[in-house]
Amino acid sequence: MTVDLTRLPTLKLGSRGSAVKAAKMGVNQWNAKKANTTPVYGLFFRPLVKRFQTAHGIPASGVIGDATWKALLPHLSAAAKALLPQVPAKPKIPNLGPIVKGGRSVLDHDLTHATDGIPLYPAYDDAFGQGVTVIAPEALTVTHQSSSRPGEAFYATGASGLKYWLAHLTASPAVGTKFRKGQPVGKTCANRVGGGPHCHVGVNVERLWGKGKQFAHHTDYTSGAPTIRQQLTVHELL
Numbered sequence: 001m002t003v004d005l006t007r008l009p010t011l012k013l014g015s016r017g018s019a020v021k022a023a024k025m026g027v028n029q030w031n032a033k034k035a036n037t038t039p040v041y042g043l044f045f046r047p048l049v050k051r052f053q054t055a056h057g058i059p060a061s062g063v064i065g066d067a068t069w070k071a072l073l074p075h076l077s078a079a080a081k082a083l084l085p086q087v088p089a090k091p092k093i094p095n096l097g098p099i100v101k102g103g104r105s106v107l108d109h110d111l112t113h114a115t116d117g118i119p120l121y122p123a124y125d126d127a128f129g130q131g132v133t134v135i136a137p138e139a140l141t142v143t144h145q146s147s148s149r150p151g152e153a154f155y156a157t158g159a160s161g162l163k164y165w166l167a168h169l170t171a172s173p174a175v176g177t178k179f180r181k182g183q184p185v186g187k188t189c190a191n192r193v194g195g196g197p198h199c200h201v202g203v204n205v206e207r208l209w210g211k212g213k214q215f216a217h218h219t220d221y222t223s224g225a226p227t228i229r230q231q232l233t234v235h236e237l238l
């Protein structure tokens, strides 16, 4: 919970509302002489505000504007802050599943290589073995079909906002197909490239981080890049 400093109202004699109550609670916390905590800025409160302002190097106008709010913030209890406009919480990513039954969540993979020919989709490989069923790590909507030499591939957008390119499958589902989390999306095809049959999982984060952004990743099939979970945590999306 974070107070939105850009949306704090200016308070003066006669102002009403929960922000007045919050300001009184802040001034009371600082000052021995207590104002009542009704949501009305009355005559008794004004000299207290002026004293608070003087003590904080702010011209003693009795009007609570940006500078006074800034000085008041450290004196506000959680209860007082809760009365003020809040910065909306960022949408959080739900806990994603694996792409193969019993596998590790997408979040717990690190990205070991880029996707050849498709920028901004760094990837990991999983679901090793031919004919292995690949499942949706979250609710997915297929946005385009693609091919992957060997095999077929498709792009899908997840409910979280992550986008995927899933490749080396025997077939690609039709555009517009919706999968529930855990539902099979395809099977791995025969593949002699890159250590045998597997599903290539390219993950794009542009919808969450902004155009042109991508997950940190290795490019030489080595592990050790931060996991997707770690990277999303740094961005406060988990």
Ligand SMILES: [Zn+2]
Pocket (backbone or CB within 6 Å): 113, 123, 124, 125, 194, 199, 200, 201
């Ligand atoms: Zn791959």
